[in-house]
Amino acid sequence: MKRRPPSLVIGRGNGGLLLDPPLLSAPMAGVTDPPYRGLLHELGCDFSTTEMVSARGICEGNPTSTRLLFPIPKGHTAVQLFGSDPDMMRNASDRLTGEGFSAIDINAGCPKRKVHSQGSGGALLKDHDRLLCLVEAVLEGTDLPVGVKLRSGWDAFEPVSFKRLVSRLSDAGVSYITIHGRTVMQGFRGAASASHVRIASSESDVPIIASGDITGPEGVNDYLTNGASGFMIGRALMGDPSLFRRLRASFNGEGFHERYERAVLLDNLNYSREHLFRVVAHYGESRGVIKFRSHLAWYIKGVDNRASLSMRVASMKNESEALEIISKALEMLEVK
């Protein structure tokens, strides 16, 4: 049996949110939208973060930004902001306070050119003073717990400046720091470094949440032994909403069932119907089904001989087509 990670409280006093075990879903633009986060919460995720939202977009009432703002469920969701202007960040935080979110997270790691070329996201790792100004502004704008999500550097990991940054953030009054142990320039190449998490933990008085490459209890335990207090799961959730439930079971002494075991595939495919209904209810049928294409492609990964199904997924347009594909995939697994 794997060691069960100790519980974690995000925020202070009675308003603190208890995570036991502290398993979080990662913000993933285009993936962890409100319908999917709702499903993840029902299947054992206690704390999720919205896709990153532009502080400017919130201040200007831009619908592209505001439609990402759903605290699902209320009291268990952090909203993640990106921006480079302290006034915008303060103002956006002020507007979001009281809207049902339990924390505000600042994105300081996004590698997308569109984001970092404006001085936001990963570019903040080249300008620690600006990042600290943004943190101060958000702390002024809200009384919610504030988190920062970092990569380990811009184009290289520099231990001295990384340690200094973590300790400045911790002294500034953030409630938690998430570390994805790759540099911005690295993208998703190579393995995420648990040693960056260890170094951050040794410099910080606030909990460190580890992000990067967690797919099962071993990954959680590896980060636990490197000092992490919380465990954030990203890409492993694509097509696998039952992962949190299986992880919880494994920490309660049951064996861990891997993603491509037949029973797990069947379970997830059954949940995919519920996911589809939620997507359609949230976006409407036409837009929802198009958004669901990538999810269904992930759900059927692991079904043998799925080439013709994958082609149908890529062009499906309505709910009944999606339901037929799910039924066919279930049939293909069941007759194996």
Ligand SMILES: Cc1cc2nc3c(=O)[nH]c(=O)nc-3n(C[C@H](O)[C@H](O)[C@H](O)COP(=O)(O)O)c2cc1C
């Ligand atoms: C499609 C995709 C979208 C992402 N969007 C965000 C985002 O909006 N904000 C953020 O802080 N990180 C974002 N990330 C990074 C993840 O939150 C996470 O830190 C990273 O994927 C490493 O964890 P993993 O190996 O468990 O996926 C995104 C990652 C992916 C794959």
